[in-house]
Amino acid sequence: xxxxxxxxxxxxxxxxxxxxxxxxxxxxxxxxxxxxxxxxxxxxxxxxxxxxxxxxxxxxxxxxxxxxxxxxxxxxxxxxxxxxxxxxxxxxxxxxxxxxxxxxxxxxxxxxxxxxxxxxxxxxxxxxxxxxxxxxxxxxxxxxxxxxxxxxxxxxxxxxxxxxxxxxxxxxxxxxxxxxxxxxxxxxxxxxxxxxxxxxxxxxxxxxxxxxxxxxxxxxxxxxxxxxxxxxxxxxxxxxxxxxxxxxx
Amino acid sequence: xxxxxxxxxxxxxxxxxxxxxxxxxxxxxxxxxxxxxxxxxxxxxxxxxxxxxxxxxxxxxxxxxxxxxxxxxxxxxxxxxxxxxxxxxxxxxxxxxxxxxxxxxxxxxxxxxxxxxxxxxxxxxxxxxxxxxxxxxxxxxxxxxxxxxxxxxxxxxxxxxxxxxxxxxxxxxxxxxxxxxxxxxxxxxxxxxxxxxxxxxxxxxxxxxxxxxxxxxxxxxxxxxxxxxxxxxxxxx
Amino acid sequence: xxxxxxxxxxxxxxxxxxxxxxxxxxxxxxxxxxxxxxxxxxxxxxxxxxxxxxxxxxxxxxxxxx
Numbered sequence: 431x432x433x434x435x436x437x438x439x440x441x442x443x444x445x446x447x448x449x450x451x452x453x454x455x456x457x458x459x460x461x462x463x464x465x466x467x468x469x470x471x472x473x474x475x476x477x478x479x480x481x482x483x484x485x486x487x488x489x490x491x492x493x494x495x496x497x498x499x500x501x502x503x504x505x506x507x508x509x510x511x512x513x514x515x516x517x518x519x520x521x522x523x524x525x526x527x528x529x530x531x532x533x534x535x536x537x538x539x540x541x542x543x544x545x546x547x548x549x550x551x552x553x554x555x556x557x558x559x560x561x562x563x564x565x566x567x568x569x570x571x572x573x574x575x576x577x578x579x580x581x582x583x584x585x586x587x588x589x590x591x592x593x594x595x596x597x598x599x600x601x602x603x604x605x606x607x608x609x610x611x612x613x614x615x616x617x618x619x620x621x622x623x624x625x626x627x628x629x630x631x632x633x634x635x636x637x638x639x640x641x642x643x644x645x646x647x648x649x650x651x652x653x654x655x656x657x658x659x660x661x662x663x664x665x666x667x668x669x670x671x672x673x674x675x676x677x678x679x
Numbered sequence: 680x681x682x683x684x685x686x687x688x689x690x691x692x693x694x695x696x697x698x699x700x701x702x703x704x705x706x707x708x709x710x711x712x713x714x715x716x717x718x719x720x721x722x723x724x725x726x727x728x729x730x731x732x733x734x735x736x737x738x739x740x741x742x743x744x745x746x747x748x749x750x751x752x753x754x755x756x757x758x759x760x761x762x763x764x765x766x767x768x769x770x771x772x773x774x775x776x777x778x779x780x781x782x783x784x785x786x787x788x789x790x791x792x793x794x795x796x797x798x799x800x801x802x803x804x805x806x807x808x809x810x811x812x813x814x815x816x817x818x819x820x821x822x823x824x825x826x827x828x829x830x831x832x833x834x835x836x837x838x839x840x841x842x843x844x845x846x847x848x849x850x851x852x853x854x855x856x857x858x859x860x861x862x863x864x865x866x867x868x869x870x871x872x873x874x875x876x877x878x879x880x881x882x883x884x885x886x887x888x889x890x891x892x893x894x895x896x897x898x899x900x901x902x903x904x905x906x907x908x909x910x911x912x913x914x915x916x
Numbered sequence: 917x918x919x920x921x922x923x924x925x926x927x928x929x930x931x932x933x934x935x936x937x938x939x940x941x942x943x944x945x946x947x948x949x950x951x952x953x954x955x956x957x958x959x960x961x962x963x964x965x966x967x968x969x970x971x972x973x974x975x976x977x978x979x980x981x982x
C-alpha cells in the first residue's frame with residue numbers, strides 16, 4: 431500500500447493514473463449530481479419558512495464546503511511538498527487553487543442571491559458569507575504570490591509557506607467572525623442553511639456534497655496533468671509518452 | 680561551547696540573548712540615523728484618521744460611534760506601510776544573506792529585528808492613538824483599553840506583516856501584493872481589537888476580546904519567526 | 917405538481933434557477949478550461965518531442981541518417 435504512495439509521487443505514474451481515473455470520477459460525479467438535484471428540487475418538501483427558496487442550499491452549501499476543503503487539500507499538499515520535498519505535491523497545490531477560488535465565488539454568489547428573498551438585501555455581513563469572502567482573499571493572495579515569481583521552485587515554496595500560515599489562520603478567522611457577528615442581533619430568519627432539516631431534505635444535500643467532491647477530483651486530474659507537463663518539460667519519460675501519443679494521433 | 684581560533688585562544692559562541700541584543704542595538708542605531716523612516720508611518724496614521732471626519736461628518740457624536748474602527752483601520756494601514764522598511768533595505772545590501780549564512784538561528788534574528796521594528800513603528804501608534812481617538816470623539820475613559828488593544832494588536836500586525844514582508848521582499852513593486860497577503864490574515868486581530876474598544880465605550884466587559892488578542896499575539900510570537908525565516912531563505916536565494 | 921408549478925418554485929423561480937444556472941456555468945467552465953489547458957500542454961509537449969526526435973534521427977551533414 432505504501433509502495434503505491436511512493437509510486438504516486440513519481441510524475442509519470444501520477445500522470446497515467448490521473449488520466450485513467452478522470453472518466454470514472456467525472457461520470458460518477460455527474461450521475462450523483464443528477465440524482466441529488468432531482469432529490470433537492472423535486473422530492474424534498476418545501477421548507478416551512480423559506481418555502482422553495484431553501485432549495486438553493488443544495489448548491490450553496492456544497493460550494494461553501496468545497497471552498498474550505500480544497501484550501502485544506504492545497505495547504506496539506508503544499509506542506510508535504512515543503513517538508514518532504516516532493517515536487518508533485520507542489521503541483522497538486524497549484525492545481526487546486528483556481529478550482530477552490532471558483533467554488534468560493536460560487537458560494538458567495540449563491541449565498542448573496544439566497545439572501546435577497548430571505549433578508550431583503552443582496553448582502554449581509556453574517557458569519558458564513560463574511561468568512562467565505564475572507565477565504566476568497568486567501569485564495570487570490572495565494573495565486574497572486576505564485577504568479578509573482580518567475581522561478582517555479584521559488585513560487586512553489588513561497589506560496590507553500592503562505593498556504594500553511596493561511597490554513598492555521600482559517601479556524602481563527604472563522605471563530606473571530608462568528609464571535610463578531612454574535613454581538614449583534616442577527617436578521618430574523620438567521621443564518622443560511624438554518625431550516626430544520628428532515629431526512630428527505632438531508633440526503634440530497636449529502637449526495638450533492640459527495641458529487642462536488644468527485645467533480646473536484648476529476649477537474650484536479652486534468653489540472654495536475656497540465657502542471658506535470660509544464661514542469662517536466664525536458665524529462666525523458668515525457669518524450670516516450672508523447673511520441674506514443676503522436677503515433678496514435 | 681567554545682571555538683578554538685588559530686592562535687589557540689578560545690572564543691565562546693554568542694548566546695541567543697546576545698545575538699538578539701546585538702541585532703536590536705543595530706536596528707536602534709540605524710533608526711536614529713533615519714528618523715524620517717520612523718516618523719512617516721506615524722504621520723500617515725494621523726492623516727488617515729483625518730480623512731474620516733472629512734469624508735463623513737464633523738459631528739463628534741457621529742464620529743464617536745465609528746472611532747474605534749477608524750483608529751484601528753488607520754493603525755493597520757500605517758503598520759502595512761512601515762513594513763516596507765522592515766526587510767527590504769537589509770535584503771538589498773546583503774545583510775540578511777550574511778545573517779542566513781552565519782550559522783546562527785535565523786528565526787531568532789528576524790524576531791529580534793521585528794520586535795525592534797515594533798518598538799519604532801508600532802509603539803508610536805499606540806501612544807498616538809488616544810490623541811487621535813479623542814479627536815474623533817472617543818471618551819478618555821476608553822484610553823487604557825485603546826492603548827492595550829493596540830499594543831497587543833500592533834505586535835500581531837508586525838509579526839504577521841513580517842511573514843508577508845519576507846515572502847514579498849524579492850518581488851519587484853511588491854507592496855500591494857504584501858497588503859493583499861497580509862490584510863486577510865490580520866482580520867481577526869482587527870475584529871478583536873476594534874471590538875474591545877467598542878465594548879469599552881459602551882461600558883461592557885473587555886476581558887474576552889483582550890484575552891483573545893493576547894492569545895493571537897502569543898501564537899504569532901511562537902510561530903511567525905519560523906515562517907519568516909523559511910520565507911526569507913526562499914526570497915534571498 | 918405540474919411542470920409550470922415546478923418551474924415557478926413557489927414564486928422564487930428567479931433566485932433558485934439563477935443559482936442553479938450559475939452553478940452549472942461555473943462547474944462546466946472549470947471542467948472545460950481545465951481540459952483546454954491540458955490539451956494545449958499536450959500539444960506543445962508532443963510538438964517538442966517530435967522536433968527533438970527529428971533532430972536526432974534526421975540526416976547528418978553528409979546527407980546520411982545518423
